[in-house]
Amino acid sequence: MIRLLIADDHAIVREGIKKILALAQDIQVEAEAVDAIEVMKHLDDGVTFDVLLLDLSMPGVTGMSLITQIKAQYPAFPILIFSMHNEAQIASRAIKAGAAGFIAKDSDPEILLEAIRRVAAGRNYIDPALAEQMAFDALMPPKSAPHAILSSRELEIFALLVAGKRVNDIAYILNISNKTVSTHKLNLITKMKLHSTADLVHYALEHKLFA
Structure with missing residues (x-):
């Protein structure tokens, strides 16, 4: 058993x-x-x-x-x-x-x-x-892909944002503060040289992430 x-x-x-x-x-x-x-x-x-x-x-x-x-x-x-x-x-x-x-x-x-x-x-x-x-x-590691440099937590929040979750939703799901989520969101957007959640969604679709 x-x-x-x-x-x-x-x-x-x-x-x-x-x-x-x-x-x-x-x-x-x-x-x-x-x-x-x-x-x-x-x-x-x-x-x-x-x-x-x-x-x-x-x-x-x-x-x-x-x-x-x-x-x-x-x-x-x-x-x-x-x-x-x-x-x-x-x-x-x-x-x-x-x-x-x-x-x-x-x-x-x-x-x-x-x-x-x-x-x-x-x-x-x-x-x-x-x-x-x-x-x-x-075989073909995406080393140049911006999302490859994200931390595990940033990648997790990236996936939730792309899934349509708002900051409050993510804070509840992960049991962390809204401020912490917002900080991670800002960090990941900055690392990826993007400007908004819409940019993240577009990036995810383009790179076939979280499908």
Whole structure:
């Protein structure tokens, strides 16, 4: 039996995952967490899990930082990222940080089940569409692309802005202040030498980001 720890701050998402997993005889949800603090508490309590299914956009500590923290304390513990961001660069950063797998939240249920099983077995799994893009980027790395120099948090906020989220929405989703979101927004626009959210949307469409 694969014992799963689900980390996502949205109850409706956790319930949806549990309904999908209820159809599988070999996967059991052992515990749930809504932020990084709860994730680390479950791990530090000594409960045995086979896989952590982790959302990158939880409140507090960012997903990338949490991956690094977990791998520093529990190097062999498998982490599967389950993210609303289906962008190859974000997936690549997560894998480099130590995640064993990455799938998007709009993936088919069969992909979720396969990914959990693969990661629990000590293997890696990346959503096929993302894997193809990551392979292409490895052959022709977009080093000159302005978005390549963004931090993980800036890239995350970039994706949310392109998705139509306003500063207040992003602050709520990421559980950070409006001022912090505005600062990140200004920084990423400056780094990319753009001028507005409309420019960001146009850039994302032109470079086929967050599709």
